Amino acid sequence: MLSSRNCASPGNSPPPTPPAPTRTHHLLHSILAGVDPATTATSTLHADAAHLLATLLHSKAAIRWADYAHRSFTHLHGPTHPLTLGAAHTLATAHHRAGHHQRAYRLYRQLVDHLTTTAGPDAHPTLAVRATTARVLNDLGHHDAARTLLADTITRHRRAHPGHPATARMAEHLDHLRHHHTTSNSNPAPPVDIPVLVRA
Template sequence: MPTRTRPVAVWTPAFVADTVAATLGHANERGLLRAVGDVARAHGLLLATVEEWVARARAVQAAPVPPGLLFCHACDQPMILVQLPGCAQLYLCAPTCGRAPVPAEAVRDAVAAAMMRRKPHLVPAGRTSDAAAYAPGAMLRVSIGATSTDLHITWRTAPRQLTGPLMSMAQRLHHARQYSEGHRSRAIEVLRTGLIFTDPAGHKLALDTATAQATALLAELTLTNGDPQGALPWAAWAHRSLRRLLGATSPQARTALKLLATAHRRADNHKEAATCYSDLIRYNSEAEGPDALPTLAAQATLALVLYDAGRCGPARRLLARTITTHRHAHPQHSGGTRMVAALDRMRATCIDKHHGHQAGFDE
């Protein structure tokens, strides 16, 4: 039986704002796609209608002020961008606290004016018409009072220049991948600009795969720059987000988990790295089989992590078993040579350090 829609007459700005707010609220628990469906059914709306409202509220290019910056001064909730057919864009708080809608264009102009008064150097030459788009580089939070010009601004203690503030996250991901080889620093800045309001230590996860994958790429580039501690929170957030969005055994989530494990290993967090690699072995085994190359590679790396942590007995036994499985399952694959060399180094180190193991205990 087809879903009925409400008459257009009841689609007031307040109704749209509350619908969008409810969807985004549920999205952090169930994912955006499920949240859209749940809210659409609850309100008797077409799925496409709710999708359109949410997309408009979250679209960077269409937003007069970058999403995540504006809050209602009365109820301290994020402001929702609303645009009904044939009407100008409006900002409302969510859930609705009874205040009148605020014209979005007037808010944009007020934010831009404040930016040009206080931090004009953060707006590139020739881009003054987009001054509001650069506001998150200087403003941490803008609370809107009774009118569009009644702004309560919290300024950043360490302002920063933004790179491509009008890009969508999918565009950022594409550009950062292009820059990642020869212009890594620019790639990092492109990603950081899009994630400026993201707290990787917080409980809110990515609502879409583009954001989660952009975060994973930021962690990867940060790790390549030799900063495992800086990469860790982004890698963990990316993995949690992709696991919820796509499932723990999805290729994207497993790649993010491998990245997280690598970051922990390079930060000498042996216990956390071992846990990640153990999880990766399980998920690779479920997705591709216990004898698949990704599964065996994770097992071999886990053995190295255990050895680095001083657990040479379990490490040597695990690596020896992995080598045996690899020889039977992939006799033509060259990876076995590296594993044998690693096992030989482990044995030689144990002998040099007089660990007192019985000969052949890992055979």
């Protein structure tokens, strides 16, 4: 006779484990419980959680938490700290994905300026963000300026990082811009592969 402990019973089964993204959302929301994203955080924990949550969300929610993280890191560490720059990149990306191209352009330009100062004008992260800035220019309808900026970025990247695979990806994107400069926003150009800014 089988022991009752060996008999499967739906009532005794543990609840199914939620998928990893859901667990991550729950964990981040619990960390940020009671936090108003309209204010500036006073702890790196909240800023870190907001930044990570922003990367998992879309549209207004992503922008709200990315903006909170960026303001918080700026308040806690200053505008050129690696954490602040990473949050600035996330905020610019959130605006770009939401179709706020003018806002994204300003944020990417500011990020390029900060990276030029902290990492150098020909550092890979600096040039990668310049390439994305060209994409945003194209989305804004400034096709000639976008192609000029991207061509200059490719030249710099090829000279500073010979053999780096990102150069070829940038060149492919430039070819796309040259052949499809009248493409509408309903059929956008393929994205340039942008690495996540590495924290120090």
